[in-house]
Amino acid sequence: MMPPFSADQPHTILIAASTTYDTGALQRMLARHPLEVRAVQRGDEALAAVRGGRVALALLDVALAGSASMELCPRLQQASQTPLPVFLLSARPSNDERERAHQAGAAAYLPLNFSPEDLAEKILLHLQLIVPAPVLAGMPTMATLEVNYHTMLSGSPDAILLMQRGSWRILDVNLRARQLFGMTETELIQTDLLALCPPVQPDGQPSAQMFAASVEQIMAGDTQMFELDLLHASGRAIACELRMVPLTTAEHRLMHARIVDVTPRKLAAALRDGKNELLEMIASGAPLADTLDKLVRMIEAQLDGGHCTVMLLNPDGVTVHSAAGPSMPPDYLAALNGLPIGPAAGSCGTAMFRKQTVIVSDILNDPLWAPYRNAAAHYGLRACWSMPILLDRDTVLGSFAMYYREVRAPNDDDRRLIQTATHLAGIAIARTRREEELQRHREHLEDLVAARTAELRQAKEDAEHVNEELSTALDNLSMTQEELVRRDKLAALGALVAGVAHELNTPIGNSLTLASSMSERTAALRRDLDNGLRKSALAAYLDEASGADEVLLRNLNRAAALVDSFKRIAVDGGNRQRGRFVLGDVLPELMQAVQGELRQRELALIEDIDHWLEMDSYPGLLIQALRHLIDNSLLHGFGGRGQLKGQGSITLSAHDSGNGEIAIHLSDTGVGIAPEILPKIYDPFFTTRMGAGGSGLGLYITHNIVTGVLGGRIDAASAPGQGASFMLRLPKVAPL
Known part of the structure; x- marks a missing residue:
């Protein structure tokens, strides 16, 4: 070369x-x-x-x-x-x-x-960066080999080497072998198999010694397969499985070797075992720094040239600090401490800010890294993929990142690996935080108990000191409150009693007068009986007694009817039966109850109700509240004016308001309510018809039913001479 x-x-x-x-x-x-x-x-x-x-x-x-x-x-x-x-x-x-x-x-x-x-x-x-392989004397060439063998070697999906036994010089390779080692055919056939091995295997045994022992077993027929680490042209170790078959001709002693890259299988096994070890560390309460360091080293062992880091979000929720990164430059990790997260804070800071995975394939040309581009270039970092570590959908714990020194985008395996790492890191961090919180509670529990005991003791002493004053104040307050309540009740009760007395005075007075008269008449009859009773006197007494009985019974019945009318306006506890119902099933009961009185007064009842509106509430109390409102219209709206018959009406409507409520509107065309009276209509015992059938409790009870049991609201609007209207807004599901 x-x-x-x-x-x-x-x-x-x-x-x-x-x-x-x-x-x-x-x-x-x-x-x-x-x-x-x-x-x-x-x-x-x-x-x-x-x-x-x-x-x-x-x-x-x-x-x-x-x-x-x-x-x-x-x-x-x-x-x-x-x-x-x-x-x-x-x-x-x-x-x-x-x-x-x-x-x-x-x-x-x-x-x-x-x-x-x-x-x-x-x-x-x-370019003369490599030189052609020389033709060595005595070495076989393709011309001396069978064409069929070479064809088979070229088309094999596995990496194939043909070697000379003894020297282990490579004679021929296929495309898959060139791809496996990252070398050209010219480079491969100028070397031997031992030159493609690291000096020492992972178990510490010299490669030459292990290879010689394996070949000896193959030649003896004991085995045809063994595992051996080989080297890629980049220096990366490749875990391989070699299947070797000797080939002997008249002139040459050869060896056919099929090589299978078992690195993925070993990496998968290492990842599985590493995950189990990590979970054991987490379960046994190992320090978080050791757990994260173990996690990072495990993931880096799965990568080809990748470096990993774990960043944690500080309690302020804004800045970060480095938690693990054993293969990263210490100065670079130290520079990350205290940096804020944000929408353009590199890969890790942005991932924590967005709560989403951030992939940066080219750091030097990505705007997310603009503030930190020079630092990354200084340390030779060109790609960074970061995934946030989340406790839940909204709580960020930190981030797990993969760095590379070349421009690179993740494949599916990379994405699965970073997801696995992030999940394991989240388990470890969450477990550690819970343990730290429990430890803080354990350490401070005694102090907290002592402090709380002292507070309680002091509070007890203070309470004992002021107990007498407090008791006196409470007694005075109770007396004052009772007096105020008594006065309010007496004032309201006085108005009620005045009306009730006025209504009951006539029938009771008539009854008392008649009873007194009959008492005197009875005494006179007894005297006549002693002196000799005449038939005409007895007949006259019986006629008077019969007339007195009739008048007395009529007055007492009238008094009983008045008392019964006051009893009917109280809230009926039997109506507190809850259930699901539709308005079309319960409102006809109300219509039927008031129809007779409306016809007697020649008033029209106008109905505008969505009958299929469904409620989960108290139908009996709803009917009672609406009945009170109708009675109020009949008594106050139409009871005291000289209105022509057939010109009045009461309108009842019910519709879905669209916000989980039902709006029920009841209005009349009666005399209306004076402005100075309108704020008082819900006060107990307040009535403008005292002595004429009004008790002042009807609207008070209606207000309590609507705002209390039914959980709704009631609003009134009126103007003199223009009728009155009441708007009830009730939830479809009454509160429990």
């Missing part, structure tokens, strides 16, 4: 193709050499890149080369400050086009779909 380019030599491989070309595969094959791949899609862009003086070799699509003479090829060579080899790539190769490419000065003419591995080999050979 030739020495690498110096810093001032061109080191760019320019691809000028009219269609998208897979530059990534070619870049990976050239990664070990000081070459970078750049792609353009227009001829003027290719010329500009060559004039920059950094292009070592150009790959030119024939479709961009110009006319039949392919004039762009010599123009590129003329624009270069140093000799510039140009490979022409053709989508439809032909002998005629090959000849024209040669005349245009092309260094090579290749198919456009030429494999990146073979193309990389031709580039390295042409």
Whole structure:
């Protein structure tokens, strides 16, 4: 292999193709050499890149080369400050086009779909970064091998090596082997299998010793398979499973080796075992720093060149600090401490602010990293993917991040891995926080109990000191309160009693007068009986007694009816039966109860009810409240004015208000309510019809039913001469 380019030599491989070309595969094959791949899609862009003086070799699509003479090829060579080899790539190769490419000065003419591995080999050979494999005397070549074997080797999906036994020099490889090791065929057939092994295997055994022992078992027929770590061209270890079969001809002793990369299987097993160990650490209460360090190292072992960090959100909910990052530069982690989260705070700060995963594939060109771009470039960081660690949907604990030193986007495996890491980190952090909280409670429990005991003791002493004063104050307050309540009740009761007395005075007075008269008449009859009773006197007494009985019974019935009317306005406890109902099932009961009295007064009842409105409430109390409102309209709205019959109406409507409530509206066309009276209508015992059938309790009870048991509101509106209206807003589901 030739020495690498110096810093001032061109080191760019320019691809000028009219269609998208897979530059990534070619870049990976050239990664070990000081070459970078750049792609353009227009001829003027290719010329500009060559004039920059950094292009070592150009790959030119024939479709961009110009006319039949392919004039762009010599123009590129003329624009270069140093000799510039140009490979022409053709989508439809032909002998005629090959000849024209040669005349245009092309260094090579290749198919456009030429494999990146073979193309990389031709580039390295042409630039003399590798040298052709020499033909060694006595070594077999493809000419001496069976064609069928080579065909089978080339088409195998596994990596295949053909080696000479003893020297273990590689004689032939297939495409999969080149991909596995990241090397060209020319590089592989100039080495031997032991050169592809690390000096020591993971168990500490020298690779040469382990390989020799395994080959000895194979030659003895004891086994055909063994595991061995090999090396990728980048230096990365590859866990492999080798199946080897000896091939012996008359002239050569060969070994056929099939190599299977078992790294994914081992990584999966390591991840599974690591997760179990982490969960055991969390369950046993291991320190959070040790747990997160173990987690980060476990995830980094799954990555190809990746570095991980765990950041935690500080209790202030704004700034962060570094919790784990064993493979990251300590100065970089220290610089992160105290930085705020926000909408453009790198990957981690933005992920915690948004509570969403943030993928930054190119740190130097992403606006999220604008404040920290120089620091990332200083430490060689080019990509960062971060996922927030959440306790729940709204509570952020921190973030888990993966860093790379090249521009890179995550694949599906990367996303699954970061999700696993974030989930495990969340378990560990949440467990630690709970343990710390419990520990704080345990440490301070005795102090809290002592402090609380002292407070209670002091409170007890203070209470004992003021107990006598407090008792006296309470007694005075109770007496004052009782006196105020008694006065209010007496005032209200006085008005009620005055009305009740006025109503009951006439029938009771008549009854007392009649009873007194009959008492005197009875005494006179007894005297007549002692002196000799005449038949005419007895007949007269019986006639008077019969008339007195009739008058007495009529007055007592009237008094009983008045008492019963006062009893009916009280809230009926039997109506407190809750259930689901529709208004169309319960309101007809109310309509039927008041219809007779409305017809007697020749008043119209207008109904506008959504009968299918459903409620979960107290139907009996609802009916009672509405009945009180209708009775109020009949008594106060239509009871005292000289209105023509047939001109009054009461309207009852019920509709869904759309906010979980039902609006019930009851209005009349009666005399209305005076403005000075309207604020008092819900006061107990307040009435304008005292002595005329009013008790002052109907609207008071209605207000208590609506605002209390039914959980709603009631509003009244009226103007003298324009009737009155009551609006009830009731929840569809009454409070428990």
